[in-house]
Amino acid sequence: MNILVIENEIYLAQKIVSRLINDGHNCDHIDLPNTDAFTKEYDVILLSTSFPFNFCNNIIKKYNENCIILLVSYISDETVTLHIKSGAKDYIMKPFIMNELIRKIHHYKECKDINKELQKLRNYFQFTMLDINTTDVLSATSFPILIETNVQKHADKLVYELSIKMALPVIFISLSAKDWQNKINAIRRTSILYLTNYHTLRKCSKENLLKIIEKKNCIISTLEEELDFPYTKVEARNEKGLLANSNIMTIPDYVKAMVTSYQHKYTDTELSKKLGISRKSLWERRKKFDIEKRVLIS
The missing domain is CATH 3.40.50.2300 (Response regulator)
Structure with missing residues (x-):
């Protein structure tokens, strides 16, 4: 110096x-x-x-x-x-x-x-989020909050803006990690707990998670529509969908994202046809990625 x-x-x-x-x-x-x-x-x-x-x-x-x-x-x-x-x-x-x-x-x-x-x-963060429009204001009046989105970056930007507004740090935990429950239990209320990959959990795990986060400043993001979430829900969808993601996805990741995002809208026959795979391959991928089959919403 x-x-x-x-x-x-x-x-x-x-x-x-x-x-x-x-x-x-x-x-x-x-x-x-x-x-x-x-x-x-x-x-x-x-x-x-x-x-x-x-x-x-x-x-x-x-x-x-x-x-x-x-x-x-x-x-x-x-x-x-x-x-x-x-x-x-x-x-x-x-x-x-x-x-x-x-x-x-x-x-x-x-x-x-x-x-x-x-x-x-x-x-750098603001540069990577330039294509994400967050005209909605994420309210912090009622935690826990679920963000239903078709683009993960959209939910990320909303959480970032809320952390600035509330002057609170954000702790990120992926629910696809094996030790997510231990990590959540160690978090204090003076932080915003941001949980991703909610759509990858099985029903029993989701029920357990909802009990754990009941009194926490928690925000959850999911790429699926969640009908049974008992707390505040916010929709943050991008019309460009997965094309808004600037990163090229691998074929397995793409198939996994398509299955988790659209299995509640299409029958297995329709979904496998759109993906260009057989129903047997669709079943095998659900088993491989540990994706719980969702009931079709009519």
Whole structure:
């Protein structure tokens, strides 16, 4: 990191610079209130508040996107409070242990890196969801909630938007995992529990799940129509259907998705004909993918 030390106590400044250089950082030192000395970009600025207030405040306002740590001899509005409001990140009292200053520097470097990574992930998520229109607002007034959708990404975006609205983290659990029940039982109420692949469960497993999630902030997504769900249901369908998925599905995954999504609308004869397979092959795929046969809805 590039670090600038603005400190008029020469002995202290030399000690800080020596330690930072030994730790592998590039370090410059200024001992006079002269902004002309700023010749490059710095990741961290260590600013002594023994300089005039206006000089310190101007430095902070000009470089408030940097990590600015105040080196203070005493705490007051002018040395700490007003500077923090202007954009300084933290302060440390003189005399201080050098390791504590190093810890603060690394702490804010980590925070900056995490924020960059978070923004990158948010941008990527929003980019992948550009083709999903969520004009409906998912209400959080009555958990648990079931989202019936024909495109998984549609449900994902609704849950993401709700987590932002409620300022709650989301915990993802696939119901196709063998240990889904243990994972759910370990979740606290301070999170949104998002369960996918509800349509892959057998009837007895669904009944067990409904008992477990009764008092949890839980959202479930399914690619099937669920007639017996006792809690809030929301429909989030995309007219383009599976074609809205930007990823090419494998043939087994496609067949599995078609069977789970449309077996309640077509007879086995009709469904096998549309898939270009025999009724025996349809039966074999149900058995292979552990898909419970659904009653045809007339």
